[in-house]
Structures are given as structure tokens and as C-alpha cells.
Amino acid sequence: MEKQVSQEVGLQLYELMVRIRKFEEAVVNLFARGKIPGFLHTYIGEEAVAAGVCANLTLEDKITSTHRGHGHMVAKGGRFDKAMAELYGKATGYNKGKGGSMHIAEPDLGMLGANAIVAAGLPIATGAALTAQYLGKDWVGVAFFGDGASNEGAFHESLNLASVWNLPVVYVCENNEFAESTPRWQHQKIKDVAIRAQAYDIPGVIVDGNDVEAVYFCAKEAVERARSGGGPTLLEAKTTRWRGHHEADNQSYRDKAEFQAALENDAIVKWESVLLSRGVPQEKLDEINNRVEQELKAAIEFAEQSPLPDPADARADIYTPFELEAI
Amino acid sequence: MEKQVSQEVGLQLYELMVRIRKFEEAVVNLFARGKIPGFLHTYIGEEAVAAGVCANLTLEDKITSTHRGHGHMVAKGGRFDKAMAELYGKATGYNKGKGGSMHIAEPDLGMLGANAIVAAGLPIATGAALTAQYLGKDWVGVAFFGDGASNEGAFHESLNLASVWNLPVVYVCENNEFAESTPRWQHQKIKDVAIRAQAYDIPGVIVDGNDVEAVYFCAKEAVERARSGGGPTLLEAKTTRWRGHHEADNQSYRDKAEFQAALENDAIVKWESVLLSRGVPQEKLDEINNRVEQELKAAIEFAEQSPLPDPADARADIYTPFELEAI
Amino acid sequence: MAVMTYREAVRQALREELQNDERVYLIGEDIAEFGGSLKVTLGLLDEFGPKRIRNTPISEMGLLGAAVGSAATGARPIAEVMYSDFFGMAMDQVFNQAAKMRYMFGGKLSIPLTIRAPMGGRRSAAAHHSQCLEAWFMHIPGLKIAMPANAYDAKGLLKTAVRDPNPVIVFENKMLYNVKGEVPEEPFFVPFGVAKLVREGSDVTVVAVSDMVDYSLKAAEALEADGISLEVIDPRTIAPLDIETIIQSVKKTGKLVVAHEANLTGGIGAEIAAQVGYRAFDYLQAPIERVAAKDSPIPFAPILEKEILPDDQDVIDAVHRVMDYAG
Amino acid sequence: MAVMTYREAVRQALREELQNDERVYLIGEDIAEFGGSLKVTLGLLDEFGPKRIRNTPISEMGLLGAAVGSAATGARPIAEVMYSDFFGMAMDQVFNQAAKMRYMFGGKLSIPLTIRAPMGGRRSAAAHHSQCLEAWFMHIPGLKIAMPANAYDAKGLLKTAVRDPNPVIVFENKMLYNVKGEVPEEPFFVPFGVAKLVREGSDVTVVAVSDMVDYSLKAAEALEADGISLEVIDPRTIAPLDIETIIQSVKKTGKLVVAHEANLTGGIGAEIAAQVGYRAFDYLQAPIERVAAKDSPIPFAPILEKEILPDDQDVIDAVHRVMDYAG
Ligand SMILES: Cc1ncc(C[n+]2csc(CCOP(=O)(O)OP(=O)(O)O)c2C)c(N)n1
Ligand SMILES: Cc1ncc(C[n+]2csc(CCOP(=O)(O)OP(=O)(O)O)c2C)c(N)n1
Ligand SMILES: [Mg+2]
């Protein structure tokens, strides 16, 4: 029979997905109420990818994210309060309100940032892997990116460089078959992004992005390969973006039936029943949901109560102070 | 038995190769004598590729070239005199001395320019193919580029775009296994660039770039596919760069034995014997060589005698004149 | 005169130019059914079909390069760079290819390419979706650059750009898309290199571009109360730049304030100040003031962004400084 | 003091910094065995091995992006952009990522990245291998920019760049590589933001960068004959810019000529002129002269290139204009 995760890991995956889902649902609601400025791209529907991948990572491992970055931030261990405060543009946010949704980051958690330039995270994660190899650190680099991003030159140059140097990096393509409003067939002729691994002679793996356990094991293999000197992997997770590209998008361009089917294929609901079928008591799941909700309530309260940044600090943090004398 | 070209085409291919070889040999000599300023990248050793491909093209077809562009210019029908004058930086050159070796171009011949930015010609040839498809012209676009260029993002974006839109374009990779001094294994793990065609679901073809007849037939198929609406092809020709990356390069980094073997595999010598074996009289070949030499002598004379550009024209040709009133 | 938004004016220009010339087509990311990220092209797909309203993969280098090659071979593409911050993915095709091809080839071809690039901040879109990069392009010979500040110019300048046989970048201001203005019913063109005297005045000349024009007019009204009369000039195109009109005004007022949203250092205000300081040296009664964003990446939090970006108050303060200048 | 070429001085700086800090490595195209296209890194491979002298594929976006990610995670890469004209392939990683990451993340990380970029013309290398693009980068907050004009500064500024925890671009001048100068035996650093008074004088202040410093000194000698005394100042870094030293000099001389090789419009001369015009308004006795390349792509033919690019004669003419200024 198929590999199964331990109950402990199973619950960890469940909690990570629930944390992402509830955080995003709250954010959508707060955005609609005008609490959150700027653009908002949510991760709802793709939780199993960030959860399944990040459950294999330590705080030392480095990830780069995208414009759709909350899920990665949360999966990599991000706190609700500082994340929410950042989305609010408050001084107490992870990035003092300077980054916001599209640039949220916490290097101490190995989260090198959401990124508002499509595919820009790939070369950066490649560089994090280069540092690991060069300085003998045992972290791996992981770049999350979308199907649309796989058409950028930065994707090509990153995978080729990682392959030539056998870098410890995993490229995780979240293939939701849309680049904003553009369906896959309009932006690439191939059906699977994973086939592009052949252009670099590296492994290309496809996994069901709605099966968190499958994602977990595929990512585990790729991460272990990277960590043990086996080089890069292109891991493609088939997933679905539930909401619009961003909150201003009503998705008029989507096939309703197809979309409905996708919505019914909810990774969290599915994993819940798997856990129950494996003997996990409902109470445990309820307890997780309650805990997450409590933390979320507190986080929103924290964001609401937090002070705005001081305009006097607007130009702080551009340069790192440096004194030649100090050399 | 294998397909054979007609004697007429056979001689055309021979003449094109001879024209390129003799032109480049002359240029090398003139450069050494200080007659030609700037950088000089020669095409010697790769003649069969430009000849075999361009023999399938009309003047309407559009090609983009590289820093190593003389061979493409000559193969596309370029005159020795104007080409030589351009390399000399004379006012009578194809581009008034403003372009030189790395930017020589003649749109009237469908030669959209040598290009000193690696891989920059691929998107441009893709655009020429887009015009053909869009305006219903029956020309095809052909982009010549090297193995090193296949690692640029511009390569990836161009092939993907051409594949999605099924554009009439042929991407000709001149794989001489070196990017300047960098051997293939240092810049890509794959052995054949052609495999990258799979990343775009288009045909990828490998041909012996020292067999002009093979190049001719492979290119013919790709060009016909493009012209008949069959879409793009990635055609890889295995070839060898005989001289340094440019004339200042002594190639200390090359494996001598390997290199020697390559030199003995001279496409022109081989094709000469094939033609003779097929009953072409030696006189015909000699006559071609003499004709080319005469034209070359005259071209050098023309370049020598031609006037330098007038400094007063240095800033002409930046903008195309435009009068709103004229609308 | 009809009253319409800046967005609708741009759309009308696109519609008229698409109707006027078969060679004209639109190319960009999500510009078809989605109508573009900023909804400027909404509806054009239904009118003109997918052949002329072309959705591309996320490949800025590929799509702009294809547009360059297409323009070089007889078409007249209008490309959209979704946000001007994304030029970083494709600069080579803009400044090395489009801008230089004609010159390098000795005037042998033209690149009738129009690039539409929405610019600017004030939307909490943070550091990657808020920049004004016009200074980069003003520094590149071979390009023309328009910066419409109202609906009338948005339509008239864009139509001229499409007719112009040279590469033109039109920077549209995102904050102006919903601003209404009067636009003639009948087709019209706004010439390049002809500044608009937006407001006549006698005390201080204010040269402003894009949305700083409106802020300057607001400042002018406020200052009128204090009996200070501003002359507001909008160059409309910065390449070519109508310096004569500016010089004439400064000779009259003896005082100049230059205003743009881009950050101060290296902005176009420096070039305008340098030219005026040179040509109107003996007429200047006070140092030239530059109103611009403070040198910083654009922060996410509204309160910080407001601190960084210039507005009418900054113009007022600058005017007071030139008025009160005692030396 | 040892006497060595600018090239050898750069190499010494690289060697010392490689010896000083294990985290430092070199990354670029053909920099290993080949020693770089301009031979600056020749010999370093033998000394430090392929792990620290890293040859990359031709992938500017990939290699600079990897350097950014590597710098963000604890290494201190020194990247070479073979010719600064190639920045167009990788701008995003420089201006959106390297320059902004620290700020976007609220100061949570540093990017100790050094980018070496050979610049400039005068070698008949034509439009794609001759540009001076420093103005683009001066416009981007978050970057530091050095422009060494001699062997001493080439070594001292580069060593400081490597120690600086911020992204620094060092524009080396190709025409200076073979120029010899005195360089101390013992290690030393040249501070950023401290201009060098290259020549003391009383009549006219000349602010010159890169190879225009030598041309200005030549001009100064020639003008001495006519009894005109030039004060020549080399800012050495343009970000940060030591405007104070320039202002002090102009307050003394009352006249300013700014000289750079980049083309006039939008060059750094505009920014310097704007700042001096503002800060030394009452001291200026004549309009500020800018000596720069004429606005044009760089032509191939030497006679045309000479016409476009500025030299000592242009400085002399500009000095005469400020001296003879009658108003
Ligand atoms: C270089 C660049 N081009 C375009 C955009 C605009 N944009 C933001 S997200 C997006 C679609 C990305 O699609 P994909 O990579 O599949 O990620 P998804 O949104 O589906 O998660 C686009 C076109 C951008 N931010 N950066
Ligand atoms: C964008 C860019 N990067 C680097 C260079 C420098 N350069 C010129 S030719 C070359 C090697 C090209 O190798 P390949 O594509 O294989 O062509 P080949 O020279 O072998 O014909 C390099 C690195 C360049 N001109 N442009
Ligand atoms: Mg997607």
C-alpha cells in the first residue's frame, strides 16, 4: 500500500492548510472592508502545495515566493499577527509596512520574500542554494512560482544554472493553469510544465496539488535529493486558484463547470476525511481549528491596534549603515 | 539511397561555402594588417550551416544573425564590396560604417542584422515571423544563434511564443560547443540543444553541420513546415569554430587533439569530393573559386578606395523623419 | 467636445488606429478578454478579434522583441508593458534593439513601434508597481517619449505615436485613468515636441509632467489667493523636449519649478533644470526648484507613500522658496 | 608605491578580497581560464580554483539574480557584467531586487553584492559594446556607484565596494585598463562619497568622471599656457555624490564644466549641474557647461565615433565658453 505520513505529520499538514485557509479568508473579508490597501492575491485553493512542501523544510531552508505569497509565509512559520499587521501597513508588521502583501518577508524564517515581479524569485532561490553549496551550509533553496512564470526567461536561466552547478534547490511550480486571466493553452503549448526539466537534464515531477500527502512525499524526495547533493528538481503541483487573480477580478473568463468541479475538490476537506479514516479523533481537528481561529482573532486585533508607521521613517532602511573606519 | 541535391543546388551550396570561407580568410588577413577596426568574430568552419540553411530561403525571408554574422550576410546574398566596405568602416558599406562587423545588415536582402547582444536576434526573428503570419506574407523568419545563446532567457521566451502562436520561424542553433572560452559542459548539462524543443512542444532536429547537403535537406523541411503553417522548428547543427572566439583569442583553452580532428573534417573539402564523385568537372569548381577570388579582390579594392564617412553625418539616421502634417 | 475618462480616451485612440490601419495590432499580457490589468483595452477583443488583440505569455523580452521584429518588417504593433516597473525584464530589446537598429543599419529600416507603459504610484502598490522610469528612456537616443497628463493628450499623443515611424514609449498615468476631460469627437493628433501652456501666469514658471500637472494647477489656484501667479507648462513629450517654450516662459518669470513624480536624483527635472540654467542663465532670479519623489523605493503603507511622493503642497512650498529667495 | 596598470590594480583588489574573506567569490561569463573578455581576472582561477572563480552560462539575469540571492544569504559575490551594455538582459534583478530588497523588507537583510561593469567606447566596438549607463543606476535608490578613473581608485574603490554591505556597481573604464598609475603596496581603501581634488586651480572648476578625468587634466595643461587655471575634481562615486566638495570649488571659481563620456541628455552631468545651479546659484558667473557624448548610438567607424565622443578638446572649448561668457 501507499506511503502514509505519521499522524503527527498528518496533523501538522492539516494545521498548516487550515492556518493558510483561515488567514486568507479573513484577509479577503478585511480587504473588502477596506482594512487592507493595495493589491490582494489570495492563496485559497492552493494550500496543500505550500503546506506539503514547507512541512519538509527547516527554518534554515530558504524559500522565495510570489505575488501570491501569504500561503508561503504562513507555511514557512509566519506569525498571523505580524503578517496581518504588514498587510494593514502597520509599523508592527514583518516589514514595518514597507512591503505589504506583495513583499512580505522574514529572513529569520528563511522566507526571502513575496515578489511582485513574476519569476524574479527563481534566480534568488538559486542564489540561496549557491550560498549553501559554496559555504557548506546544509539548507536548500525552494522557489515557488506559477505556470505563467515558467514562460519568463528568468525561469530558464535559473534552472540551467542550477543544473550546471548541481545546486541544492527545488523549483515548485504551482500550476493553476492561469496566468491572471490567460489560460494555459494561451501561454504555453505544453500540458505539463514539468516536461521543461528535460531542457536542463534534471528530474521533473508532477504531483496532485490537492493531495497534501502526495505533495509532502514528492517534496520530501526533492528536498532530500537537493540536501544530499543530488541537485535541483522541478516539481509541478497541479492546483486551482479559487478566487480571482486578485480581489478585483470577477473571473468572468473562467469555465464555470470546470471551476465548480475544482471547488468540490477541496484539499482540506479531503485531508480531513483521510485523517478521520485513519483514526484521528474529530476533537483534535476541532481543537486545531479553534486554536487557529483564536490566534487569528488576536492577530486582527493586533493589526487593528498597531500604530501606523512614522512618516519620519519613510526613508529609513534603504541602505545598510557602513563605516569604512570599522573595517 | 539518400536524398541528393540537384547538381545546380550542389554547386550553389559549394559556391556559398567558398564565398564565405574566402571572404573570412581575407578579412582575417586584413584585420591582422590593421585594415579593419573593432572586434572580429569569423565564421570559418561553420560555412555549411549558413549555406545549407540560406539556400532554402528567398530574399523575402528574414534572418537574424549574431556577433558572428559575415557568413549569414554572405549566404543571404550579401555583396563582398559593400560588406567589406562596412567592415572597413567606410561610407560605402552596407550600413555607412555605422554598424561594422557586429551590426552588418541589409533589410532588402532579408538580413535583419548581425547582433552584438547574444540571443537578441531570436525575439526579432520571431517578430518577423509574426508579421508574416499577421499580414499574410509568405516569408519565414530564421534566427541563427549559438549554443551559448540557448542559455539566455530570450531563447526561452522566443520559442515559447512561436510555439503558442505557431509562427513560421526556424531557430537555427549553430552548436560549436563553445561560448567564447566556455565549453558546453560548463554552460549546459544537456548534450544536444535540440532537446529543448520539447519544452515548447515543437520539433527539435539535429544535423551534422559539416554535411552541407544534410543541413540543406533538414533546413528545407523546417522552412517548408514554417511556410506551410506547420509552425516553428528548432534545428541544431553540430559544427566547429576553427578560429578563436574573436581574432584576439588564441584558444589556449581548447583540446588540441579534438580540435585537430575537427579541422580535418572540412565541410568544403568534403563537399568538393562529393561533387566530383557525382561527376561535376573540376573545372567548374575551379571556375567558381576563381570567380569568387576575382570578386573578392575587387571588393577589397573597393573598400580600400572608398571614402571614410563624413563626420557631419555622424548623427544622421537616428530617427526616421516624420511630419505630422503629412498624415 | 465629448467628456470622457483618460482610460476611454486611450481606448478610443487604440480603436481609431486599429480601424485606420490593418498593420496595427495590440500585443501584451492579459490585454484581450481581461482588457488589461488596468482595463484600458476592455472591449477591443470583441471589436477586433484575437488576431489583432494579442494576449501573450508572461515574457516581456519575448513580446517586446517580437514587436520590434514585427515593426522592422512592416507591421505597426502597439505593445503594452502592464506596469512600467516590468521594463527590467526586457530593457535590451528597447534600448539596444528598437532604439538603435535604424542607426546601426545606416538608416536602412524604421521601427514603427508604440509601447504603452502605465506608470506611477499613489495606489499602495509598493516598490514593484509604482515607479516612474521615464528618465532612463530620455537618456537613450533613438526613442521618443510621451507623458500624457489628461484625456485629450492621452488620445492625441497616442495616435501620433502610432503614426510615428520611430519607437515611441507612452507613459500613461494610472491615477489619471478615471479622470475625465474634454476630447474632440473628430479624430485629432497632438504633435510631439510641442509643450502645452496649461495656465498663463507671470510670477513663476512651473514645468510639470503627467499627474504633477494637475497638482500644479491645484497649487496655482491656492497661490492665486496669496497673489502669486503661476505659469504652468506641460511638455507632453520629453523626447523630443520643447525647451524653447520653457525658456521663453522663464525669461518672462525669471523663476522655475520643475515637477515630476519620479524620484529626484537623476530624474528628468535634472535635465530640464540643466538646460534652463544654461539657456536662461541671465534671466533666473532664483535657483531652479525641483519637486519630485524623495529618493527611496516606493513603500506600501499609504502614510509612507504619501510622505515619499510629491503633490500640490510640495509645489506650493517650492514656489514660496523661489518667491522668497533673497540670495 | 608600486606602478601598475588599472587592470592589474583591479586584479589585486580582487585577489586581496578573495584572500581576506572566504565568503567572497567571483561570478561571471568567461572569467575563469579565459580571464574575462578584458582579461581582468586572468590568473585568479589558478590561484583560487573554480569554486571561487565561477564561470557561468550566458545568462545575465540568472547570474546576477543568483548573486543577489547568494548575497542575501551570507555570501559576498563579486559579479562581472562583461560589458555594461549587457545590463539590459538583467535590469530587473539589479534595480527591483538588489536595490530594493532591504527596503521592502523593512531593513531585515542586506545585499553585500559588488557588480563590476566595464564601460565606455573609443574601441570601434559599436553600439552594443560602448555605452556608459551610470545615469540609469544613479536614479535608483538603494544602489551605490563607483567610477574609478585611475589605478589607485580602481583598487581602492573596488575593495571598499566588496566590504560595503550594500549593492555596489563599479564601472571600470575599458580604455583605462592599460594605463599605469601608482598604487600603494599595503592594502588600502578609498571611501565612498569623497571626491578627489585631482588638480587645484582658480579659474574654472571641472568635475569629470572616469576617463574624462585624464582628458580634463590634458585640457588643464593646454589651458595653463593661455593662463587659465583649472581645478579638476573627480567625484569617484556618483552615489553617494560628494556635492559639498564640488560646491566649495564652484564658490571659489564661479565657473563649472561637468564632463562625462555618456551622452548629454539625461546624463549625470544634468544632475550635477542641477545641484550646483541650486546650491551655488549666487556664485555662478557663467552657465554650467556639460561636456558629453553627442546624443547618438555609438557608431562603428573610428572617424564617426571620435565625432560623437568627448575628449580634451571639448573640455577646452567648454572652458573657453565659460571664461568668455559675457551674458
Ligand atoms: C515581470 C512581470 N510581468 C507581469 C506581471 C503581472 N502579473 C502579476 S501575477 C501575473 C500572473 C502570474 O501567473 P502565474 O505565474 O501562473 O501565477 P499565479 O498568479 O497563477 O499564481 C502577472 C502577469 C508581473 N507582476 N511581473
Ligand atoms: C547578452 C550578452 N552576453 C554576453 C555577450 C558576450 N559574448 C559575445 S559572443 C559570446 C559567446 C556566444 O556563444 P555562442 O552563442 O555559442 O555563439 P558562438 O560565439 O559560439 O558562435 C559572448 C558570451 C554578449 N555579446 N551579449
Ligand atoms: Mg498560474
Ligand SMILES: [Mg+2]
Ligand atoms: Mg558556440
